[in-house]
Amino acid sequence: MVEPTRARVAVDVRAGALGAEEADAVRRLVADAAAQDGVAPVSEQPLLWLRSDEAPVVHVLARSGAAADGELAGYAQVDVGATTSASAELVVHPSARREGVGTALLTTARETAARVPDRTLRVWAHGATPAARSFAAAVGMPVVRELWRMSLDLADRPDRPDRPLPPHVTVRPFVPGEDEEAWRRVNSRAFAYHPEQGRMTSADLRAREAEAWFDPAGFLLAEREGLLLGSVWTKVHAAGELGDEPVGEIYVVGVDPDAQGLGLGGALTDLGLTHLAARGLRRAVLYTGAENEVAIRTYRRVGFEPESVDVMFGSDTPGSPGGVTMAP
Ligand SMILES: CC(C)(COP(=O)(O)OP(=O)(O)OC[C@H]1O[C@@H](n2cnc3c(N)ncnc32)[C@H](O)[C@@H]1OP(=O)(O)O)[C@@H](O)C(=O)NCCC(=O)NCCS
Structure with missing residues (x-):
């Protein structure tokens, strides 16, 4: 037409x-x-x-x-x-x-x-x-949502061990072809309030697995007794995408509501940053909703600072908080 x-x-x-x-x-x-x-x-x-x-x-x-x-x-x-x-x-x-x-x-x-x-x-x-x-x-x-990009200099990261994982929690890389459904379930529970992230399907996940940047070694799952509690997923942007140098992204951090408040989100963020630093990257970024004070506080504690803003315009009043890549 x-x-x-x-x-x-x-x-x-x-x-x-x-x-x-x-x-x-x-x-x-x-x-x-x-x-x-x-x-x-x-x-x-x-x-x-x-x-x-x-x-x-x-x-x-x-x-x-x-x-x-x-x-x-x-x-x-x-x-x-x-x-x-x-x-x-x-x-x-x-x-x-x-x-x-x-x-x-x-x-x-x-x-x-x-x-x-x-x-x-x-x-x-x-x-x-x-x-x-x-x-x-x-x-x-008018503006109805604001999404921040925050960034951190990996070279400036304090030289201290990663925050400890909660008791009996172990971490391993994502296994393509096996972990999709469990990850999707925890992701949709962690981001139930989130208009885009919470709605990711197994097909959306597989589409990302087919992308050149996808690397299971940078996609870590936290489990207790074989049960998935949360994950950190990192992404490496090639030189030219977000600046002249390659940049690492804390792409998604999500913790199941039943496992929130144990310090898992912070520990997973540290593991993601350690992985990106080990890849030789000097800068890390992440995206979070401007109103998500809990996530922003967590990220500031790790050393992230706001860098740029994406704005959603609309003609109605905001509904859900939205725009957040981390479950508190
Ligand atoms: C924002 C964008 C989509 C506008 O497209 P466009 O085809 O230039 O917009 P229009 O010609 O229909 O402009 C309509 C009115 O918007 C305002 N406007 C648009 N661009 C403007 C500018 N650079 N400065 C001031 N006013 C501007 C003007 O009032 C304009 O009417 P006028 O030209 O008669 O004064 C374009 O600049 C763009 O693609 N930007 C990058 C992507 C982006 O930001 N997308 C999100 C849009 S909310």
Whole structure:
């Protein structure tokens, strides 16, 4: 379906996997915007969903008369997996900005969200650049969630042993093909309140296992008597992704609600950092909800400091706390 909108912008709304060439055009658009803005406008999950038939998303492709054949002026991905609110990430090519492309994408994203009565739309702005803030203000969307990136200099890490694990708890690496279901169960319990992380399926997990960065040696499971209590999952970003040097990420720390308060979260974070330092990395990052004081306190204690912010704009009031990569 191709719908003409104002200012020579044609918007193509699609469900299901994009073709290989279209997905490449989206990746090029995202890379061009990232080079211009200094921050990637679309996060990992939407990029993994470009070629997925099962993803709960709608793709919105914007072409304008000025763009070369096959090149996109803009792209939005609307996550329609939840019934109360849909979330979107949207990007306009740097050479096509201030021409109404962003407004056209947003209008279509809002219409997509509104296919379910009373479902609202929220939009993520990574880095919350002045353009994104002005755009959100212009279209009447206030801030509803804030996600911090915190970072730590691994070389400056105090030279002390890792925090001890609670009694009888042992740690071992994740085994692909065996641990998926147990991990998914604990993850969904630990992040029951979290709109994205808590909803990760075994298929989402397997998609990450297929990524080049996936390394089970940096994905540690904590067990007591064979029962999974929590995990720390690290990720190494290649040079160029988050700066000139490779960077380690504390990707997910989750502790089952029944095992929270024992010091397991802090001990697992230490083990993750020790793993990243042993890989020769000098910087570690993590993402956490600005309102998650317990997680932020834990991370500050380890030495993390806030570095940048992602902002979610929407037109309704915030529901769950959300935006947190660590269960307290
Ligand atoms: C934010 C973004 C999507 C805007 O796209 P766009 O196509 O330039 O937006 P529009 O042309 O529809 O702009 C609509 C209004 O937003 C405001 N606006 C947009 N960019 C602005 C800027 N750089 N400075 C000031 N106001 C701006 C203006 O009021 C504009 O209307 P006007 O041009 O008539 O003054 C684009 O800059 C982008 O892709 N940024 C990187 C990704 C991102 O931040 N996405 C999250 C968006 S919430």
